[in-house]
Amino acid sequence: MLIVKKFGGSSVADAKKVFNVANLIVEDYKKGNDVIVVVSAQGDTTDDLIAKAKEINPKNPSKREMDMLLSAGEQISISLLAMAIETMGCPVISLLGWQAGFNTDSHHTVARIKNINGERLKKEIDKKKIVIVAGFQGINKYDDVTTLGRGGSDTSAVAIAAALKADLCQIYTDVDGVYTADPRKVPNAQKMDAICYDEMLELATLGAQVLNNRSVEMAKKYNVELEVRSSLEPHKSGTIVKEKVKMEKTLIKGVAKDNNVASISIVELEDKPGIAFKIFNKLAQAKINVDIILQSIGRNNTKDITFTVSQDNREDAIAVIEALKDTLDFKAVTYDEGVSKVSIVGAGMESNPGVAAKMFEALFDAGINIRMISTSEIKVSVLIDENKADEAVIAVHDKFVN
């Protein structure tokens, strides 16, 4: 059986943890499995490297050089993990993104995997070696190092599982599975045995932080069955993420909160055809993901457009809008970072029109004001004040799950 295992940075933060992970790997290997492991940079390495870059250039170091810098982090963790496995007498080899065949596009810091040339991986597996791969990184067609952005190691693991048709893709995290809400915040949160890709995708996008959304997208596309497990309790069964899950009794699958949200408003924008296209097209070109969009009803031939982006993209997004000043007529661009997005997710939702209303009722009962609303077939999201977010999650969760 070919198993792909992914471990995050906290799972390999120090020598003791590296050996814990090495033990898990060797255990599977000694059962006769082929094992490929994807690892992130150790603990705070990435943050430390970012701090070094900010010392040199606090504002805008080039993204190409940031990728060069940050990709050193996994290089350290893979070699250390390989050394730990060596001490246990198992054949092992570590591979960087480019060595493992990760070809990406050229969008530095948020690159997308174009394909994996699995030749080297297969060769090492054929030699019965445990292969340790640097997550989060690849190279573009110019042979420059790229990184896949936040949570990119999950994507690396799924991509390998897809390319090599692995039998199992296990994502080890610091929680033991996917819950109906954050178990640290919501006492009644329940662990799910299984969840389907679309639901997981919504939860991931909404900041449940268990799995990176691009990894779930890719798992769905290539039908890679994922298992989310705890690296602290590695022998406890986790949550399976797959195509179809039989309907469970609760209507919603989870309540998620995302504090990494900034809302940006373009105030008194001249109302003429094509402005929305112009704005959001430019943002898309700048690779900025826009989430909720709210457009006010016009007044004096102007209107206000408010949208949300992740906080990391806030500055870039404002710069994009400011650069449109020549072609668009507006009074000001303002932003607010003190907001949070709370969402409910569940595949049965679209055929139950009362779900959104029930959520709004829960928030109303808790005295929480809703600033923006967004809905899709399987989720309802609201934007609220950040300091009310935890309270809102509990209120909404307890309304649906009990």
Added chain:
Amino acid sequence: MLIVKKFGGSSVADAKKVFNVANLIVEDYKKGNDVIVVVSAQGDTTDDLIAKAKEINPKNPSKREMDMLLSAGEQISISLLAMAIETMGCPVISLLGWQAGFNTDSHHTVARIKNINGERLKKEIDKKKIVIVAGFQGINKYDDVTTLGRGGSDTSAVAIAAALKADLCQIYTDVDGVYTADPRKVPNAQKMDAICYDEMLELATLGAQVLNNRSVEMAKKYNVELEVRSSLEPHKSGTIVKEKVKMEKTLIKGVAKDNNVASISIVELEDKPGIAFKIFNKLAQAKINVDIILQSIGRNNTKDITFTVSQDNREDAIAVIEALKDTLDFKAVTYDEGVSKVSIVGAGMESNPGVAAKMFEALFDAGINIRMISTSEIKVSVLIDENKADEAVIAVHDKFVN
């Protein structure tokens, strides 16, 4: 003019120093020169990484994984230096060893450069970019990362200068040139304006620590003129290292000390033909450089062989000898690390038979016992007690230079 500049780890140890180096580079670039820069890992990075490896495996982590680990160090320094140059508005790009075309053999941790594919370097230079190259590293034919060993960044710089026929190759160090002895230890030490390759080679080999010997060998082979300069006083002229230097008044060019020496003795070795070949051939195969060799006069059909290696190689060398136990008959292998090698170097030496005697006289006058002696056409080395080494250097230096 194409200039190759090399900066060691202490020159880029923190953000301030990175900017100092960036200034020097930009200064040359703005004069219209093409500039390629080779950098080592920042300050203590390499030592920190070695410490991490030792936490995992204190004895013998595989050399392949050590190379993977250590090469992350330059990856950090090159990207930070590139970021600093970006803030000054100059086009710049950082390249890892493999991106810069460094092809090496497969002797991990002590790899030798086989060739440089200068295509990428030329392309970036043609685009008028300043190119920052990770020193010390390359890849072998299997696409595995290799490192060049101690002082390898000097070699990287010379190799680029040779491959691209650079007009100048400047090695920045923490001293302002090559001295007749270590100026921190010998008050009378004098800086030389120029020194020839062979003399520099002896000084480098003998631990003068200004230039790595492999880099001087390569400079001699490809006739690359080197300039040793201070990164602290970058505008002060340094020492030129080239093929021929006009004879100067002093007979010897320098006195050097090397504490990184271990002497190993094979005691009561059965005396039969071919044993020296067997021993030193095996050591050579293990890539262990043997320096001085002393063979005792036989007794009872046995003899003792004593030789010196660098301290890093001591354990490996002993292991090689122990492994010969089946084919060679000897009583014991012993070693001594409390030794130091003191040497005098000068091209005029071979035609002056009194030079060695003069050195021995200086040591005798200072009451220092000589344990082993080795001579070549342009140097005389003696092995003495380590705690007498500084005293010996001053005594010998003052006998020749005044």
